[in-house]
Amino acid sequence: MTDAKTWARTNLSGYIPVTFTPYTESGTIDEAALRRDVDYTLSLPGVGGLYVGSVWAEFWLLTVPERKRLAAIVLDAVAGRVPVAVSATHTAPDDAVDIATHAAESGAGLIMLWPPFFGPRGENGVLAFFDYVLGRVPAPFGIYNTAITEVGYEISLPVIRELAERPQMALLLSGAIRLDVFLETLAAVGKDIMVTSPVEEYFLVARMIYPEVAPDVVMGSSRALFLQTPRQPYLHEFFVAVEKGQWHDAQKRLGWIMQAGEFAHGAALREGKTPLGLIKALRGAYGQSGGTPRVPIPAPGPDEVGQAVSNLRAAGLDPL
DSSP states (O other): OOHHHHHHHHHOOEEEEBOOOOBOTTSSBOHHHHHHHHHHHHHSTTBOOEEESSGGGTGGGSOHHHHHHHHHHHHHHHTTSSOEEEEOOOSSHHHHHHHHHHHHHHTOSEEEEOOOOSSSOOHHHHHHHHHHHHTTOOSOEEEEEEOOTTTOOOOOHHHHHHHHTSTTEEEEEEEOSSHHHHHHHHHHHTTTSEEEBSSHHHHHHHHHHOTTTOOSEEEEESHHHHSOOSSSOHHHHHHHHHHTTOHHHHHHHHHHHHHHHIIIIIHHHHTTOOOHHHHHHHGGGTTSOOOOOOTTSOOOOHHHHHHHHHHHHHHTOOOO
């Protein structure tokens, strides 16, 4: 096993939530709010890392200097307490190399890379894109792959198999909409790279069916930021039940997670959309910065956010 693959299996575990991008009134990155968000997230039991620059961070609406600054602030605030993954996703290969190089030199443990999300693409071109970036940045890498149309390109399993053989490729974050697709991918490449998911339902089934290859990681989670608090760590309790093999308890806790999260994630994800504006604002009731996203991302109205908080309160989660 290569150094990159060994590093990932040794250092990545638990929940690895996403970070969001808070803004000042003038529209710049709110550094103080971001640092508070980092400290709050790391106060949640079971958090084993952070993922910077995902879709939840509005990466495509940030300039390259802003993306570098975002990563630098988080890495400085974390100060080595947990591993940090930073997305270098970009449609321009040289910009992806620039962002990845900066992240690696600033202390990121893992560089996340999506396939190009716009323009004419094919399997050979996507492979060439990944090889172009990997060949210029000597760091562990992870792939993000999903059928959600907002990303624009789903990598086929044969290409994933080929990428999994790359020495630097250590992880696949699968945003598969279908459970059978996720499990097929896990069975196919789980021995070569860590295959993880941002959702608890896939994590539970994977740990039950493929315990020999399913990692103890839930990466890219946004639910971890609004379906629990330090006083009510419901998702951490679910994770512990899974790790102990307490399947009945884990399934019961999963039922609550899915029911409580349905108002935000369910309908939108089934339509191939990401409820970014609502989740970003909702976090404001749970110890985090909240706020609105940059245009053109839809921003929820106060009534929508208030109803979401009321729903969570009714489900047993108290605002902070």
